[in-house]
Amino acid sequence: MPRFRRRAASMGDIELQGASQSGDANKHKNADEKDAYTTILECWFGLSNQELRGWYPGARSVCCYLETCFLPLLSDEYAVVWHQLDRQRPRVAADCWRLFSDTCAAVRNSQDESTSIEDVWKRVCAQNMGPLSPSTPSPSPSPRRGGPPLSHKAFDACYISVFSILCWATMALQPKLSWSDFKEQPGLMVCPRGLDHDFQPIQSSVQRPIHAIFRQFCRAMSRSRWRRPIGEARTERPAALEVACLNFASLRDIAKINPLWVSDLASHLDFDATTRQLSVYRFPTFCALSCVGEEKGLSVPVFRDLLRELYSSRITTTAEPIQDPYNHTQLHQEIILSYRLLFGQKHASRRLAKIALKKLREERRADEYDELLDLLCAHPHDKKIRQLPASLWPVTCRSFDGHVQEQGSYSSQDDFPLFGQRLAKLQEFTLRQQPSELWDLWRDRRNPLQWYTFWAVLVFGGISILLGILQLGVGIAQLAVALRSPVG
Template identity: 30%
Template sequence: MSNGFAIYESVVPTLPMLAFLSVTLGKQIAASQLSNTERRYLTYIELQAERLPRSELQKLLRSDSETERNSAVSMDEVFLVLKGICLCANSTLHFGVDKSLNYLTQMRVFKDIQAHSNLHAKARSVIFIMISWICMLYSATELKEPCHLRIDSSQHANLNTPIREVGASEYSICELIPQYGSLLPVKSLPVDYYAKETFDTLKVSLLNANTLVRIGGLRIQWVNNVSAHLSLDMEQKSLMIFAMPTFCDLHRFEGTIFEKIISGYYDQYSKPDRFSSIEYLREIRISYRLLFADDWRAYRWYRRIAPSSVETLGLFDSYLDELSKPLSSSTNSYSADTDFPILGSRLIDLQNYIDRQNPGTIVMLWRDRRDMLRWYTFWVVTIIGGLGIVIALLSAGLAAAQVYYAIPSGA
């Protein structure tokens, strides 16, 4: 897993890359000051861009004569498009796909394609995909015909629909995303005062990855969007975990493009208490400690499965190792209200699910460490009771043998 850093260090930042990163983070980025965190993000964007057919992007950027000469689209040009989308987001109240397309056309990044209906639909689809790389609020599928606004249903739980017509791109991105389903956490219902303590406590013994997999029978599904993090898909019996916490670290400050885009997502009724982009990303970061770091069995399990996240991103985010590594001091519980005011409802649902599971075999009973007092009590009673029964049987056998040999052979 450590060889992930070699990949990041091999990135040679170009001016368009640095310009894109500067607009995304809301601060000036110089090549000499590029951190490993920023390199990881640029590498991720590059890998996603490699999956986008350059021939299709070529039709949007090039004139017909240039296309005929097979003038290839460079990675720098991809970053110029991404920069234009970010500039549009910063300068527009209701940022969305169509407004980004108009902005790119006005800035002559895209050629004028209004008269070409097929190209117009394709451009909308491409921009929808690129916005997903920038904000990581949803996971878009690869470009395919016919052109629609598609999100990957395997990377989200409980979708209403994974597809919207390209005409929906007239909506702002924060109006468009909810049309697929409730992706981000919403405001929880009020909890009765006397029940608050029960609902507030999040136990590491119930929520660590080892328990979730071995007792809960859940499959860890790595995803490349922040919206699905800690979502429980009961149909697939899978728990979705964000595979790139580098994004959370990179956007932990004010003034980022993520903060700008997500600011228009909620209304006054659905917005969780104390919600902010910074708080949401902070909760995602500390959730890795709850899942992997606070229980040694969970960390041992993490070391085995973490490389599978590569299948989602195309690379391993080594920041996962840093967040999941056990600390000198660990905790047995967290507070849903204090530590996870936004993601707390998802963790409570997950905890309730685990609490309802009953081990069905002796092996499962041995692995079930959700309640250590109950575990010790059960096995002490079982072992002592079992030994008592064995001793009693041996005593009875010995007594029978004594009686047998005490009776005269003639009798």
């Protein structure tokens, strides 16, 4: 019996050791994955490991999302990209990070505003294999290896991959890479939400400055009564953006508007009146890292010009244009502040935000969910919100201590110079909706003064009517008693 116990104990020790080794292996695997993503993020945003530490959970979700975007690069159509770089064709999406980092490094090292997609591709090739061999004039550069020149279609894949990485690195637009999306010939394409025209021919685009390409997409953005481009020219009279009208509880209960979580900045706060869907960007950590990097002067000129052409070039005041670096930071700051305006400032909105975020978490992979959404959308204004860096908020909404100063109303020109017109149109649409049921009247608090007045009149008026009925009943009862009593 003692021998059996000793043997059982030894087997238990072996199992515990195996479990411990398995746990250590998983721990090392997660640490290696974190180190790999940290290296990518350092190259991407120019921040140190220490500066990235507090943002890692959300930053990892951005990286995991991009890995799903990399999947088309594994197809046969993009095999020429890896052939040109003299690399083994990747088998998993994570193997595409080197191309992403090399492209970001090539753009970051470029100080020329006229840098084109072709220039970036040549720099990426040079980083991997040294200087390029002499080539024929673009768009038919000679191949890296010996043999016959590559076809236009082969180099189209290289240029499309660079364009896609530019879109992903800035999160400005969502590119299309699947060859099945190209009808007649390959081109630079983006997802069509909010765009009237989503295609640009490659051969006429790759030698143009990168910001000029994105300017064309900017001009193609849809414009309608309720759909406005980001950074639309300011009106003479700024609109007061009321939290009571724009909070998510009012949007959903009164205007029947639901959030649509999107992955590109251009779609943020884009409102489709037909489907009653409001697009909301789902990676606030990307905006936070951009704000931190821009505060330290680490913004990339090419990326800054790209975003300027998409949004900032139309931002002017009566005096003079706002400086571009300020606009570049302002874009991400306004997005972060908009989460508080829509979801975080009202208790009812925070409650509904938790439900919406739970649904988002269930619909997406767990590692693609940005946990910063929980803090910005479903958390009251307390110590955790005040601990966020001051660089995350627009200057007009900061207190003296650098904390966010939440207000009951915001200015469409001062607080939201880029997204102000989108919010103003959303507010206008919401104000046009009228409650159809008594319960909707109770929940409709878009105009607090009107709400209190209505219910005060209803309550006190109802009490007065009730007292009048009771008084009438008492009078009738007294009269009945008087009639029944004998005449003395």
